[in-house]
Amino acid sequence: MTLLAAIGAAVLAWIAALGRFTIFVADTLSHIIRPPFYGAAFGRSLIQIGYFSLPVVGLTALFTGGALALQIYAGGTRFSAEAVVPQIVAIGMVRELGPVLVGLMIAARVTSSIAAEIATMKVTEQIDALLTLSTHPMKYLTVPRVLAATLVMPILVAVGDTIGILGGYIVSTQRLGFNAASYIQNTVDFLEVKDIISSLVKGAVFGFIAALVGCYYGMGADRGAIGVGRATKGAVVAASVLILAANFFLTEAFFNT
Amino acid sequence: MIKIAGLHKALGGKPVLQGVDLQIGKGESCVIIGGSGAGKSVLIKCILGLMTPDGGTITINDAPRTRDFMDDIGMLFQGGALFDSLPVWQNVGFKLLRGADKAQARDIAITKLAQVGLTPDIADRYPSELSGGMLKRVGLARAIAADPKVIFFDEPTTGLDPIMAGVINDLIRQVVADLGVTAVTITHDISSVHAIADKVAMLHDGVIRWIGPKAEIATATDPYLKQFILGSSDGPIRSRW
Numbered sequence: 001m002t003l004l005a006a007i008g009a010a011v012l013a014w015i016a017a018l019g020r021f022t023i024f025v026a027d028t029l030s031h032i033i034r035p036p037f038y039g040a041a042f043g044r045s046l047i048q049i050g051y052f053s054l055p056v057v058g059l060t061a062l063f064t065g066g067a068l069a070l071q072i073y074a075g076g077t078r079f080s081a082e083a084v085v086p087q088i089v090a091i092g093m094v095r096e097l098g099p100v101l102v103g104l105m106i107a108a109r110v111t112s113s114i115a116a117e118i119a120t121m122k123v124t125e126q127i128d129a130l131l132t133l134s135t136h137p138m139k140y141l142t143v144p145r146v147l148a149a150t151l152v153m154p155i156l157v158a159v160g161d162t163i164g165i166l167g168g169y170i171v172s173t174q175r176l177g178f179n180a181a182s183y184i185q186n187t188v189d190f191l192e193v194k195d196i197i198s199s200l201v202k203g204a205v206f207g208f209i210a211a212l213v214g215c216y217y218g219m220g221a222d223r224g225a226i227g228v229g230r231a232t233k234g235a236v237v238a239a240s241v242l243i244l245a246a247n248f249f250l251t252e253a254f255f256n257t
Numbered sequence: 258m259i260k261i262a263g264l265h266k267a268l269g270g271k272p273v274l275q276g277v278d279l280q281i282g283k284g285e286s287c288v289i290i291g292g293s294g295a296g297k298s299v300l301i302k303c304i305l306g307l308m309t310p311d312g313g314t315i316t317i318n319d320a321p322r323t324r325d326f327m328d329d330i331g332m333l334f335q336g337g338a339l340f341d342s343l344p345v346w347q348n349v350g351f352k353l354l355r356g357a358d359k360a361q362a363r364d365i366a367i368t369k370l371a372q373v374g375l376t377p378d379i380a381d382r383y384p385s386e387l388s389g390g391m392l393k394r395v396g397l398a399r400a401i402a403a404d405p406k407v408i409f410f411d412e413p414t415t416g417l418d419p420i421m422a423g424v425i426n427d428l429i430r431q432v433v434a435d436l437g438v439t440a441v442t443i444t445h446d447i448s449s450v451h452a453i454a455d456k457v458a459m460l461h462d463g464v465i466r467w468i469g470p471k472a473e474i475a476t477a478t479d480p481y482l483k484q485f486i487l488g489s490s491d492g493p494i495r496s497r498w
Contacts, residue, residue, distance in 0.1 A: 117342075126340055129338035131306075131327065132327060132332040133351050135351070
């Protein structure tokens with residue numbers, strides 16, 4: 001009976017959390033389309049999320065593209081298919097690794113930062129202060145971050161895809177002996193518009209998830225330093241899992257034949 | 258006039274406010290005293306609408322409080338609650354930045370900083386670069402920046418040395434008198450009571466235990482009030498561990 005009660009309590013808590021998150025999403029969407037809009041806060045978020053994420057996105061994509069080329073080459077030599085390295089690197093980076101790695105990097109860098117910042121504001125009464133200054137926290141804190149992440153993530157993913165392919169190109173031409181011109185030609189010929197669109201759409205969805213989850217956990221933080229830590233940890237875990245789950249469903253939607 | 262009637266609020270199933278009745282007249286400076294955990298902060302948050310009461314009514318000038326009430330108030334938070342990411346002048350001029358242009362908001366912010374004894378050179382500093390006393394002053398400047406009709410002060414002298422506490426108390430008294438605003442202060446600092454109050458209300462066990470003009474505190478016979486004013490451990494108020 002105790003076990004059953006514990007399972008029941010856990011299920012109820014999960015349903016309640018899902019309900020709270022759904023209301024938070026609906027609230028955010030409703031505030032996106034209603035004035036006032038905070039342009040300066042949006043601009044700051046664009047720079048924080050987009051510009052300052054470029055180094056980590058670039059480095060991650062570069063090394064992953066390089067490693068991917070090495071792996072495909074090593075695997076391909078087993079059945080004399082090493083020539084497919086450019087095609088597989090391109091499709092692998094653009095369809096899957098680019099968006100997912102950038103999404104996870106953003107979850108680590110941006111979701112954690114948003115959750116910690118807003119949670120700290122919550123426990124130091126800065127959110128209450130916003131309300132006393134006739135400013136809705138959803139409009140001032142959540143909307144600019146969610147909008148900025150949703151708009152800037154496709155650009156980051158495009159950069160990640162390109163640098164990832166560049167990583168594969170460098171390794172393939174400098175280390176594996178591929179011809180540079182034919183490598184580029186094979187890459188361009190093999191990629192389809194649908195691959196690129198799917199990559200950018202995934203980026204936008206992952207950006208929306210990363211920022212929204214960070215804001216949700218930050219706004220819901222308990223009091224004290226432990227509350228900030230818990231919110232940050234929960235936000236990164238939830239955002240990462242949601243990004244991977246969303247990736248599966250988007251892949252299914254785009255490429256299910 | 259702020260009128261509170263039969264206000265109830267429980268937190269985590271534990272009753273905090275159990276029928277608070279209080280009236281604060283226009284232009285009056287009311288100081289609400291009470292021990293730690295008495296529910297002073299909860300009361301002020303209910304008045305502001307930051308918490309939803311479980312029962313009772315709060316009316317402003319005989320009408321239910323609306324969202325517009327926030328346009329008429331200023332608030333000095335216990336820890337300052339300044340926005341870390343903004344420089345001092347943008348903190349002070351936060352409310353003004355939506356209506357006035359940036360240069361005008363900055364000018365007003367610097368004027369308000371001067372009103373609380375701060376020089377223009379701190380306008381471009383960030384809150385993390387300021388001392389506790391300066392943070393309180395900037396918080397006070399922010400509270401008065403938009404010329405509010407009611408100002409709330411949450412433990413304005415907590416964490417300050419006695420001299421700085423005296424300076425802040427004097428500033429509050431001066432600002433309230435200059436602007437002719439209604440002031441609601443919560444504190445357990447008796448020096449603040451003497452410096453700021455016209456009227457004193459003591460909150461204990463979730464109700465207003467004693468209320469009266471500041472002048473009557475010295476002659477009051479209520480044992481709870483007497484013990485609190487004297488700071489004695491001997492009396493009906495038991496410390497909560």
